Amino acid sequence: SALPEKSFQPSRTSCRVSPDEHTAWLTSVSGSGSGWVSLFPAIFNLANNAEISSNATCGDPEPEVYCKLVEHVPGRRIKNPHCPRCDANSRHPIINAIDGTNQWWQSPSIKNGRQFHWITITLDLNQIFQVAYIIIKAANSPRPGNWILERSLDGVTFDPWQYYAISDSECLHRYNITPRFGPPTYRSDTEVICTSYYSRLNPLEHGEIHTSLINGRPGADDLTPDLLNFTSARFIRVRLQRIRTLNADLMTLSVHDPRDVDPIVTRRYYYSIKDISVGGMCICYGHAQSCPLDPVTKKLKCVCEHNTCGENCNECCPGYHQLPWQPGTLSEGNTCEKCNCHNKASDCFYNQTISDLGLSLNRHGVRRGGGVCIDCQQNTIGTNCESCRDGYYRPAEVLVVLRPGRGCLPCSCIQSGSVSESCDQDGRCHCTEGVAGDKCDRCSRGYYGCKVNSNTHTHTHTPVTGDSASRCHLLSGQCPCRDGFSGRSCDRCAPGYYGYPACSACDCDLESRQVNATAEGVLGTGPGSDWVLIGSDWFFSDSD
Incomplete structure (x- = not known):
């Protein structure tokens, strides 16, 4: 009844x-x-x-x-x-x-x-x-x-x-x-x-x-x-x-x-x-001193303390798992300890192996406990959200503990010009051969033709040779040639010169209308509009 x-x-x-x-x-x-x-x-x-x-x-x-x-x-x-x-x-x-x-x-x-x-x-x-x-x-x-x-x-x-x-x-x-x-x-x-x-x-x-x-x-x-x-x-x-x-x-x-x-x-x-x-x-496991009636469930409910949660204070609250949950006793409160996530995560879990290896840092800077942060924010990773994700960096002068919104900064490395997405603490990317710049966005000395595509971020770069290669134009690749030399890499004799790589000036008898010179590899016409290249010799052409 x-x-x-x-x-x-x-x-x-x-x-x-x-x-x-x-x-x-x-x-x-x-x-x-x-x-x-x-x-x-x-x-x-x-x-x-x-x-x-x-x-x-x-x-x-x-x-x-x-x-x-x-x-x-x-x-x-x-x-x-x-x-x-x-x-x-x-x-x-x-x-x-x-x-x-x-x-x-x-x-x-x-x-x-x-x-x-x-x-x-x-x-x-x-x-x-x-x-x-x-x-x-x-x-x-x-x-x-x-x-x-x-x-x-x-x-x-x-x-x-x-x-x-x-x-x-x-x-x-x-x-x-x-x-x-x-x-x-x-x-x-x-x-x-x-x-x-x-x-x-x-x-x-x-x-x-x-x-x-x-x-x-x-x-x-x-x-x-x-x-x-x-x-x-x-x-x-x-x-x-x-x-x-x-x-x-x-x-x-x-x-x-x-x-x-x-x-x-x-x-x-x-x-x-x-x-x-x-x-x-x-039953509040030593973590509550009162349990008033819950008007909804019509049952007595513990008012949990010691950073504990659950119907019977039988677990640590989110973010307080640096140490494993334990019931309070008459001699020990066994308060749940907050994880040290450097303000980059709101929750964590306890891992006994992490604790045994001393890989977790508590809020006092001591490696005690096994708290592992969950879902680190502001582009951070690690047991304590202490490291930056790949592709991000923290400037050397910036502390691990940053204000909200001041997390790791993006490396912004050009993908095709860099070895990886990571960079050093100064934000400098690790570039492939022939590419330079903090973000790997330009050619190294001795290379030319670096082009960035905004969609694919691809690079093309070509090495140049010659004794002036290290000073060539980074876009056109044109080296500054000495007198008597021409070509993008200064690898030919200029018109009026012959005998590459010495490239001596031609000694021409204009009256004989013949040039006894060799201008191997010279591009274009001769010094004037009346000069033509036949085989390896220049000849003077009578316009009449």
């Missing part, structure tokens, strides 16, 4: 029962008056906001009369011989166990059958919490004899937290666990024990059962991952398996069906619980 809607009121005083040992632990983990740097929300009674159900309740489906055992113990004076009636008008539903009133839940008595030894009560906390302790108060009957306290994260698979038995021998015979004598103690953070300490017959009513899940365990002072996992639960189940009876009735009830036994005996044996308190807190 639907339970009445209740508002979350997490507070340290909302637990109706808080023994001194649990109050002390509550104060310690909350850090009240301490120098601890970890953060823990306040402990409150998780049962106040839980949904609770049981598979049996007195008066359902039929009314019945029950009697209080305390009024029917031989040798004791009867205070109130009246046996009340449990019916539709006077029922004791399971909600009474967590509503904070003086009402109680009560099971059918074994007068209705032996099956009512086995009853299950389940609490749904509606989300996963860390449970510190559970306190159960009996009402008008003794505390249960044999039973199991269980936990679950999903409501399907349950694991035991603790076993309870009428006697130490029952621990061995029924649960196959060596009993823990005296008040419960624990040797490990996840040990599940069996105890008869809380199953004694006295008191016959209003007895209490205190189950501490953290206190007394090795990891209580500095919560370990094992202890945190062991105490995490959304569902809590109480599996009642045997009602505590008087020893005088034990044999009779063991041999005979309770329905065949005098009802005066059987109607006084039943379970009753007037309060279940579950002390716990939100």
Whole structure:
């Protein structure tokens, strides 16, 4: 059936029962008056906001009369011989166990059958919490004899937290666990024990059962991952398996069906619980000191600190992965550390190999941690965005840490004239042979014909030779020739000269109208319009 809607009121005083040992632990983990740097929300009674159900309740489906055992113990004076009636008008539903009133839940008595030894009560906390302790108060009957306290994260698979038995021998015979004598103690953070300490017959009513899940365990002072996992639960189940009876009735009830036994005996044996308190807190892994109700999800949500994020502060926030996420403890806050991306990236991730090799620089300039920056901006790359991408450079006088918008500058190398897109810290590109210039945009000395195509950025360059090649015109390739020489590379004799490479002046007899000279390789006509080249000799042509 639907339970009445209740508002979350997490507070340290909302637990109706808080023994001194649990109050002390509550104060310690909350850090009240301490120098601890970890953060823990306040402990409150998780049962106040839980949904609770049981598979049996007195008066359902039929009314019945029950009697209080305390009024029917031989040798004791009867205070109130009246046996009340449990019916539709006077029922004791399971909600009474967590509503904070003086009402109680009560099971059918074994007068209705032996099956009512086995009853299950389940609490749904509606989300996963860390449970510190559970306190159960009996009402008008003794505390249960044999039973199991269980936990679950999903409501399907349950694991035991603790076993309870009428006697130490029952621990061995029924649960196959060596009993823990005296008040419960624990040797490990996840040990599940069996105890008869809380199953004694006295008191016959209003007895209490205190189950501490953290206190007394090795990891209580500095919560370990094992202890945190062991105490995490959304569902809590109480599996009642045997009602505590008087020893005088034990044999009779063991041999005979309770329905065949005098009802005066059987109607006084039943379970009753007037309060279940579950002390716990939100699981924030030591990174939050409060968890208010989220009005959208209707669940408690951690207010994360220490640069942590996630529903339970279970991960580092974006950009804070210089060190791996760790839960906060009572002695260590384990704050997530921001990556050193030199203001060039907003996120990063942790890499253990990078940390082991010391390749990541933290914000203090120390190679500690494994933060690797993601999606470096302003044309930077590297573990810490400390280098420029190919094709970009950072001037030597400019620091790695630049103002937004002042990242690496483009090299702007002409592709066909450079070896690669990279350049040095002064922006000078690495040019191919015959090409020069900071951007590889002109010919080197001794080369000519460099042309830049705006679409393809292609270059054509041709070497020139000769003793004046290093001083040739960069575009035309024309070398400055000495007298008697001509050609782009000064590799021919000029008209009127012969005998390359000496190129001596011709000694011509103009009257004989013949030039006895050789002008090998000379281009064009002779010195005047009347000179013609025939073979390798110049002749004077009479225009008449």
